[in-house]
Amino acid sequence: MSGTVDAVTFDFWNTLVAEGAAGTPRGRRWHRVLEQHGLEVSTAQLAAAMEAGWQWFDRRWREGTVVTTAEAVEAAVAHLPVPVPPDVVDELAGIVVAGTDPAHMVVAPGIGEALERLSSAGVRIGIICDVGMTPSTTLRRYLDHHGLLRHFDHWSFSDEVGAYKPDPVMFEHAAAGLGSPAPGRTAHVGDLLRTDVAGARGAGWISVRYRGLADDVGDDGPEADLVIDHHADLPDLLGL
Template sequence: MTAIEAVTFDYWNTLVYELRGHLRGRRLEAWSGLLEEAGFAHERLQLEAVYDAAWDAYVTSWRANQQFRSAEAAEHCVEQLGFEVPPDVRAALVEAFGRAGEEAELHLAEGTEDCLRTLKGAGIKLGIICDVGFTSSTMLRDHLIRHGVLPLFDHWSFSDEVGAYKPAAAIFEHALDGLGGPVPERVAHVGDLRRTDVAGALAMGMVAVRYTGINDDDSQAEPEAQHVVAHHSEVPGVLGVISS
């Protein structure tokens, strides 16, 4: 087995997860309160439809590797409300949409910290390669700080800062450069999605590890990773890393 020099991790449903619908609910509650305060009658189902349409627009852009950030999603929602809101209300809605992730309850996947410390203790460099949705990279890193693990990473590549989503080579190249330029064959990428994490890593010549502990991606049969793990405790072993 080729010696591994660096390991990159996907963020959502690999390092961190939310309880289903948590962030969506926070944004809808914030908007409902702001609209009610401003005197705009609305139905919860209407807001849900507006939000879901914005998410569909994001997914389309994500698949096309075209950036669709939080502010754009919020503006998309405002345009779909079906009524005009004054500039101050519009600004408040956009701000609330973006800030919903600040105090959200995001959970570290079981075994993550021990895995990271084992790899770090073996001299492995660590990185993050993350496709950002409606919560900015700054907020996502803040959550890792709160969980006490951000200092374990040597570099990170978030799509809203790099300007590319996985599986595009650009975001993987950004990660490799930031980790000191190791040859791809000596770098592993751990993530849950076949289309982005597995396909992107394999195309770069990296070792792909598909993590199924939170989301066992059955959206497509291929590609498959060289290794499939259900718990982070398995990662060092499948990569041949022995803790010091």
């Protein structure tokens, strides 16, 4: 193996893809379902409940408590002024699980080229992702739609591993799935200081912060060994 790395992992959100502005917003779809079941909720009330649900999830994400989509949806609808029956909660959760049209996702510029070059150099490629409220099955569908899924040799999604970054379990799971490369010859690329950079550094890996889709400047965490704005620059920076 030439170069400085044998394996590279990538975060998903704001590293491989980002949510686009197109498509029907989740709130409108939720509102339609509630109306169909005779549940009268204003747009403002629903928006406040969804924000409360997101804050509930964010607190658990930061403390490292893995939760399901259904639990996050239940936390949100608990803030509505009317009780929501379990079958309607399930329907709302189904909207989250289904996600959006993959065509509306924004693919990080240059990621396809970078993955091709890494693969051609014999580098093993993985994903280490905190899924948020959209499960890994849907995220795989997004990648497959854009022709990216085929490049990955292994996946470490939080809803399958049972942990969030920067928990070492996530990085150990990825390393095992990629053939246990030496930590010093393994790199992780992500956008967040607290989870991606801190987790990679804690594992003894090369940390790479990608800021082409989002620049994380307000969260606590160490800076990465390398900072890139375009994925096409990654192979050269890793000595490939």
